[in-house]
Amino acid sequence: MANAPDDPLAAVMRTLQGEYLGEAPERVRELSAALGRLRAGNSDAFDDLRRHFHRLAGSGGSYGFPSITERSRLAEHAVIGLAAAGRPPRHEDLAMLDEHVLQVAAAFSEAQRKYDRGTDH
Secondary structure, eight states: OTTOTTOHHHHHHHHHHHHHHHTHHHHHHHHHHHHHHHHTTOTTHHHHHHHHHHHHHHHHHHTTOHHHHHHHHHHHHHHHHHHHTTSOOOHHHHHHHHHHHHHHHHHHHHHHHHHHHTOOO
16 A cells, blocks of 8 residues: 555655655745746746746656646746747736746645645645
């Protein structure tokens, strides 16, 4: 049984999940900082945002948190679309990106609650 308390692989995975979730505040700060740079007119911040969302899209599911992957992937695609538009982001674009950052933060919070309860992810 994979979830048995004495399963060493499950114990290792749970430890890794805890470490991953412990990094959540820093990951959200990175997203917010990149968005702040974009808001200040730094178009290179599109690349930073895309890279941060891409990393979270890849890692969330690997750690057993598919909602982090799903929300990050949606955000990554939004950033790619805005960057491809070849124009500075508009107010509504920035508001949409703000919402994506909030959604990723909410996914981390949801994952943390499930982790704390010891329930399946």
